[in-house]
Amino acid sequence: MVQTITVAEAVGRTIAKLGAAHVFGVVGSGNFHVTNAMIDAGVAFTATRHEMGAATMADAFTRTSGRFAVVSLHQGCGLSNALTGIAEAAKCHTPMLVVTGDTAAGDITSNFHIDQDAAVAAVGATPARIHSAGSAVADAASAVQTALVERETVVLSLPVDLQEELVVFDDDAVPAVPDLLRPGASPESLERLVDLLVNAERPVVVGGRGAWGAKRELRRLAAASGALLVTSAAGRGLFVDDEWALDIMGGFATEGAADLISSADVIAVFGAALNKWTTRDGALLRSATVVQVDDRPSAIGLHRPVDVAILGDAAAVARGAAEAIETRMPGKVGYRTPTTAERVRSSRYWRDQPFDSLSDGERIDPQELTNALDALLPIERVVVPDGGNVNCYPGAHLRVPDERGYCIPLSFQAIGMGLAACIGAGVAQPGRLPIVGTGDGAFMMSLVELDTAVRLGLGMVVIVYNDDAYGAEVNLFDPYTDKLDLVRFPETDIAAIAAGYGCHGVTVRGLDDLDAVQAWLDGPRDRPLVIDAKIVKGRSWLMARRHAQPTADGEPVRIRH
Numbered sequence: 001m002v003q004t005i006t007v008a009e010a011v012g013r014t015i016a017k018l019g020a021a022h023v024f025g026v027v028g029s030g031n032f033h034v035t036n037a038m039i040d041a042g043v044a045f046t047a048t049r050h051e052m053g054a055a056t057m058a059d060a061f062t063r064t065s066g067r068f069a070v071v072s073l074h075q076g077c078g079l080s081n082a083l084t085g086i087a088e089a090a091k092c093h094t095p096m097l098v099v100t101g102d103t104a105a106g107d108i109t110s111n112f113h114i115d116q117d118a119a120v121a122a123v124g125a126t127p128a129r130i131h132s133a134g135s136a137v138a139d140a141a142s143a144v145q146t147a148l149v150e151r152e153t154v155v156l157s158l159p160v161d162l163q164e165e166l167v168v169f170d171d172d173a174v175p176a177v178p179d180l181l182r183p184g185a186s187p188e189s190l191e192r193l194v195d196l197l198v199n200a201e202r203p204v205v206v207g208g209r210g211a212w213g214a215k216r217e218l219r220r221l222a223a224a225s226g227a228l229l230v231t232s233a234a235g236r237g238l239f240v241d242d243e244w245a246l247d248i249m250g251g252f253a254t255e256g257a258a259d260l261i262s263s264a265d266v267i268a269v270f271g272a273a274l275n276k277w278t279t280r281d282g283a284l285l286r287s288a289t290v291v292q293v294d295d296r297p298s299a300i301g302l303h304r305p306v307d308v309a310i311l312g313d314a315a316a317v318a319r320g321a322a323e324a325i326e327t328r329m330p331g332k333v334g335y336r337t338p339t340t341a342e343r344v345r346s347s348r349y350w351r352d353q354p355f356d357s358l359s360d361g362e363r364i365d366p367q368e369l370t371n372a373l374d375a376l377l378p379i380e381r382v383v384v385p386d387g388g389n390v391n392c393y394p395g396a397h398l399r400v401p402d403e404r405g406y407c408i409p410l411s412f413q414a415i416g417m418g419l420a421a422c423i424g425a426g427v428a429q430p431g432r433l434p435i436v437g438t439g440d441g442a443f444m445m446s447l448v449e450l451d452t453a454v455r456l457g458l459g460m461v462v463i464v465y466n467d468d469a470y471g472a473e474v475n476l477f478d479p480y481t482d483k484l485d486l487v488r489f490p491e492t493d494i495a496a497i498a499a500g501y502g503c504h505g506v507t508v509r510g511l512d513d514l515d516a517v518q519a520w521l522d523g524p525r526d527r528p529l530v531i532d533a534k535i536v537k538g539r540s541w542l543m544a545r546r547h548a549q550p551t552a553d554g555e556p557v558r559i560r561h
Helices: 007-017 032-040 051-065 077-091 116-122 136-150 187-199 209-225 255-262 314-328 338-347 366-376 392-397 418-428 440-456 471-477 494-500 511-522 541-548
Strands: 002-006 022-025 044-047 069-073 097-102 126-129 154-159 166-170 203-207 228-231 266-270 289-294 308-311 381-385 433-439 461-466 504-508 529-534
Touching: 002 007, 007 032, 007 097, 007 136, 007 154, 007 166, 022 032, 022 051, 022 418, 032 044, 032 069, 032 097, 044 440, 051 069, 051 077, 051 418, 051 440, 069 077, 077 097, 077 116, 097 136, 116 126, 116 154, 126 136, 136 154, 136 166, 187 209, 187 266, 187 289, 187 308, 187 314, 203 209, 209 228, 209 266, 209 314, 228 255, 255 338, 266 314, 289 314, 366 392, 366 461, 366 511, 366 529, 381 392, 381 418, 392 433, 392 541, 418 433, 418 440, 433 440, 440 461, 440 494, 461 494, 471 541, 494 504, 494 529, 504 511, 511 529
Parallel strands: 022 044, 022 069, 069 097, 097 154, 126 154, 203 228, 203 266, 266 289, 289 308, 381 433, 433 461, 461 529, 504 529
Antiparallel strands: 002 166
16 A cells, blocks of 8 residues: 655554564654554564663564564664663674664754764664665665675664655565575585595584574484584574584583583584684684584684685585485494493583582572572573673573573673563563573663563563672682672662562572472463572682683683683
8 A cells, every 4th residue: 555654654664564573672752653653563562671671682582583673762872772782683693673763964962963873883783774755665674684684783773854754655665675595505615524524533513593594404414424413502402302412512511511522523613603602712623623614704714713614504515515425424423432422411411410519508509509490490491691600500501492492692791681681582482481590790780671571471580690799700800809899799689679570589598499489380470580599609610610721821811801
């Protein structure tokens, strides 16, 4: 139907027409009309309490659902409040659209005036804008196309002086997003991969978030080449039901899993970044020939040099290599020996690793707590770890059902994003139990979004590992100074704070206190459960290991960020 409508309405309808699945935002005068246009066109809307929460929810929604979400913001300060969440999404190449008002061209005296395009570019996102009434539909469609085809976080600025102008809008004339065609590997590079895997004695195949659509092909390739399977943190859950799969690579890996990976002679990596966290600062790759497969040239070798670079679609490359290996060497054993099978089984999960509990009756050992919650909470879940000293407990000890059951918003290393990310992931997957693990410092930064979860009636579990401090900073600097009062705080009754928001709050000092968690699970689960876990103070196993790592000259690491 052809209508004469405002630019704001035309932009909102265009975005809805191109498949926006959900809008998260804080509405002000600069984005009021475009937000209502998206809602009127059928896009669900969640009003958040802070703009960073909106950006983080949309990021997690998009990552865990595979459908693109929209963030709606007021101009200037609304956009600047969201920039940390936008930076996180941009670093993860989340195909997300941010729609923000903007001041009128030349209105440099407006309180809201900033150079929005420069601010957006500075955090790694892609700036776009509505240039005129006549180009509004094409500009909006182009922004969506860039986000989806290029896998970029795009910020679309909509100047307020254009929003009320009229345009002729034809719903059927909105340009469609073109089909996405990923490149195929060259025959030479595919043959090199096949040769390496055929001759490998201990091959490992790694899947990242860029390989989510290649699960079947990667499992076939690993079976053909006798390889073990493992994922990066962002790809966690991809191979969860495969008997030859380890849980996770990198900093969150068990020591047994890390030993198996570091003993590999060939590591073929599909859709993973090979950053310092995934590789343990390169230690897991030192004995292997490393092949990196990605469909973006900029991703290959970004964090460290690789021996073989293959530009291509993960599924297509894995399928082609598997077919060739099955023909050349059917029945190859490789790493899949009986001895390795037992090592994989015993090393897969942190819950199976021995440890000495430090619980003392007043405070609970975080490892003991998390293992108990892992057994208690339903496996149909989506797990979100926040940043900080304690992130290894939810990040590694809570198992996941598949690749959509895990979201790790830590590419920008900002704490305080876990709660909002968990809400976004929960909205995206209503059939699963959303679980976030966060420290008390990170939680206190972001607890305002408890109101959003309560309004949504979201039955989520918020585990607050409460040591009354910014624990990472305490543990980083404690060996070198006693001036730590600025990162320590009085004890806070987080359960009472949560109850004030309308959540069900419980305090846990020992395993017996988890009866309250079971009671919540047995109930309607129509509001969040917030667990104020009074944990034993000290370094997590992850921070303890990083402090123990030697530098290149053999001296202990001093301070690592």
